[in-house]
Amino acid sequence: MCGIVGYVGSRPALPILVEGLRRLEYRGYDSAGVALVDETGVSVTKTAGRFHVLEQLLDANAAHTHGIGHTRWATHGAPTNINAHPHTDCSGRIAVIHNGIIENDRALRTYLEQQGVSFRSETDTEVLAQLIGKFYEGDLEQAVRRALRDVSGTYGIAVVCSDEPDVIVAARKGSPLIIGVGKGEHILASDAAAILAHTTQVVYVDDGEMAHITPDTLRLTTLDAIPVPQKVEEVEWSLEQIELAGYEHFMLKEIFEQPDALENCLRGRIDLRAGTVHLGGLEERSRELIRTKRIILTACGTAWHAALVGEYLFEELVRVPTETEYASEFRYRNPIIDDGTVVIAVSQSGETTDTQAALREAKQRGALVLGVVNVVGSTIARETDIGVYLHVGPEIGVASTKAFTGQVAVLALIACYLGRRKHMSPAAATQFITALSKIPEQMRGLLNVAAEAKEVAEKYVERNNWLYLGRGYDYPVALEGALKLKEISYIHAEGLPAAEMKHGPIALITEGMPVVCIATAGSQYEKILSNVSEVRSRGGSIVAIATEGDDKIGLLADHVLYVPDTLESLQPLLTVIPLQLIAYHAAVLRGCNVDKPRNLAKSVTVE
Ligand code: M6R
Numbered sequence: 001m002c003g004i005v006g007y008v009g010s011r012p013a014l015p016i017l018v019e020g021l022r023r024l025e026y027r028g029y030d031s032a033g034v035a036l037v038d039e040t041g042v043s044v045t046k047t048a049g050r051f052h053v054l055e056q057l058l059d060a061n062a063a064h065t066h067g068i069g070h071t072r073w074a075t076h077g078a079p080t081n082i083n084a085h086p087h088t089d090c091s092g093r094i095a096v097i098h099n100g101i102i103e104n105d106r107a108l109r110t111y112l113e114q115q116g117v118s119f120r121s122e123t124d125t126e127v128l129a130q131l132i133g134k135f136y137e138g139d140l141e142q143a144v145r146r147a148l149r150d151v152s153g154t155y156g157i158a159v160v161c162s163d164e165p166d167v168i169v170a171a172r173k174g175s176p177l178i179i180g181v182g183k184g185e186h187i188l189a190s191d192a193a194a195i196l197a198h199t200t201q202v203v204y205v206d207d208g209e210m211a212h213i214t215p216d217t218l219r220l221t222t223l224d225a226i227p228v229p230q231k232v233e234e235v236e237w238s239l240e241q242i243e244l245a246g247y248e249h250f251m252l253k254e255i256f257e258q259p260d261a262l263e264n265c266l267r268g269r270i271d272l273r274a275g276t277v278h279l280g281g282l283e284e285r286s287r288e289l290i291r292t293k294r295i296i297l298t299a300c301g302t303a304w305h306a307a308l309v310g311e312y313l314f315e316e317l318v319r320v321p322t323e324t325e326y327a328s329e330f331r332y333r334n335p336i337i338d339d340g341t342v343v344i345a346v347s348q349s350g351e352t353t354d355t356q357a358a359l360r361e362a363k364q365r366g367a368l369v370l371g372v373v374n375v376v377g378s379t380i381a382r383e384t385d386i387g388v389y390l391h392v393g394p395e396i397g398v399a400s401t402k403a404f405t406g407q408v409a410v411l412a413l414i415a416c417y418l419g420r421r422k423h424m425s426p427a428a429a430t431q432f433i434t435a436l437s438k439i440p441e442q443m444r445g446l447l448n449v450a451a452e453a454k455e456v457a458e459k460y461v462e463r464n465n466w467l468y469l470g471r472g473y474d475y476p477v478a479l480e481g482a483l484k485l486k487e488i489s490y491i492h493a494e495g496l497p498a499a500e501m502k503h504g505p506i507a508l509i510t511e512g513m514p515v516v517c518i519a520t521a522g523s524q525y526e527k528i529l530s531n532v533s534e535v536r537s538r539g540g541s542i543v544a545i546a547t548e549g550d551d552k553i554g555l556l557a558d559h560v561l562y563v564p565d566t567l568e569s570l571q572p573l574l575t576v577i578p579l580q581l582i583a584y585h586a587a588v589l590r591g592c593n594v595d596k597p598r599n600l601a602k603s604v605t606v607e
Helices: 013-023 051-057 104-113 124-135 140-147 251-256 260-268 286-290 302-317 353-363 379-382 402-422 428-461 474-489 498-503 525-537 572-588
Strands: 001-006 030-037 041-048 066-072 094-099 155-159 168-173 175-181 187-189 203-204 207-214 216-223 294-299 322-326 342-347 368-373 385-387 463-470 492-499 514-519 540-547 558-563
Touching: 001 013, 001 094, 001 168, 013 051, 013 187, 030 051, 030 094, 030 155, 041 051, 041 094, 041 514, 066 094, 066 294, 094 124, 094 203, 094 216, 104 124, 124 140, 124 155, 124 286, 140 155, 140 168, 140 207, 168 175, 168 187, 168 203, 168 322, 175 207, 187 207, 187 558, 203 207, 203 216, 251 260, 251 572, 260 402, 260 428, 286 368, 286 402, 294 302, 294 379, 302 322, 302 342, 302 474, 342 402, 353 368, 368 379, 368 402, 368 514, 385 402, 402 428, 402 572, 428 540, 428 558, 428 572, 463 474, 463 498, 463 525, 474 514, 474 572, 492 498, 498 525, 514 525, 514 572, 525 540, 540 572, 558 572
Parallel strands: 294 322, 294 342, 342 368, 368 385, 463 492, 463 514, 514 540, 540 558
Antiparallel strands: 001 066, 001 187, 030 041, 030 066, 094 155, 155 168, 168 207, 175 187, 175 203, 207 216
16 A cells, blocks of 8 residues: 655645655555655655655755655556656646555547657556646636546546646545645645644545645535535544554564554453443444344455354354455456345444455445444445444554454454343353453463463474464454464464365375464363374474363474463454464564565555
């Protein structure tokens, strides 16, 4: 995902743009640039590479009070100096930064070339800049509006023009934009992280809207120029939450934040005495929810793994048929949505393109759509009918950790909320939420497993293939453990339902191959022990995640990392922690960039 920052006010713009872009670094990028504007012209500095490369090129004394900055994640054209944003039109007066993809850029490019425009870059963004330039007749807002009529695709854009040196025009379709409201200044960004140092008062730009921004005024309209009332909202995150606070990496910080994050997530939502769950975000449509005949959970990546835990929870507690679908598959396969189907979109960022598209498809087909989202005000949060926020705080590390446990906890709350209203007895609900309320404290103790997780990582870090096995509730955790390891340490890892191993993957097991077996106490314990024996007899090295007090597993496993006992259905909240730590230490030992793994961005806002 690319990052956008813009500033209009009375302070020097450059330090604000630089700081904002640095805060967006966690989203990953391969080039960056800024455009500073005054009545004498637009001055663009841009380069391929990491942010410090750009910083060295910038004139720290620039006094401009107006500018835009961008971090690019290449889609159209390689990450080169020329292809970096901002892009200007032929006149050099207009500069554009853009997140998203212009789908008809080929046709527009050909058309503009026929009109005599010669292009410098291979990007779709330059096409947009040239198109705006072509329509510019002294009113930037009009020119942008006119240009966007010819454009198909997705965009979050910020446009400046030296003829209107105190104006930024922004527009949004499929790519988030937020405007921070300060005293005599506005800060535009694609992510609240770039704004928090200056203000927590924000206006969210919705899809299909444009913003005309000056230091003292902000005007929102639809793309068709119909005025839109604006609402100033408070961002609940603080600056401290997006800083490292002494940790070496955000991923480690976020792993260790999980007990507090989960407490925030549960706060005010459970009533132990009454055995009930309160979820204000569901009340409005609770009758429809309770009558649901089928639940579909849709998500991508780690959120999909959390959704799979949700599937098991819903079937056990709500007793309603539930399926988990990859959002990317769901959106294109003509899904069957019957009357009474509820679709739950699970997403940390609330901006993942496939998940957004899946929920739109579900909505169009008449489903009641529920969001389980972390980022307040994000697209998915705004487009779902009802929802429950995670409240686990900002997640900066690309590898999702506290969002996973937050997602599982919220799905557990929703399952209990519905189960209790259908057939769960007060005693069963009380038992469930009592166990859930103990998880944060259990996590605090469990984090001491970090040293053992590091030892495991040290022992096997040179092995290039790992397997992760689990059954029942432990199966989604096996998938998540394997994903964590591969995405940050680049070690190949596969997660499997343990019994599937004998249908093929067992052929992979050779002497010393690390096989992480999640073998917690519960209904499938004896079964997983058999799988552990199968691995052992083929020479695999077993790293077991087992329940405290288990005195059998040590006889079979090479290493045992113990987790506290809880209900079987809540074990994923605990078993995932040693796996996050193993992945983290493996990545550090391999010298990988833990928080910004190669080829990955924090939110995937392209298909
Ligand atoms: O923001 P989302 O939860 O919608 O993101 C979905 C996935 O892209 C995300 O979980 C991804 O798999 C993580 N980086 C994995 O750690």
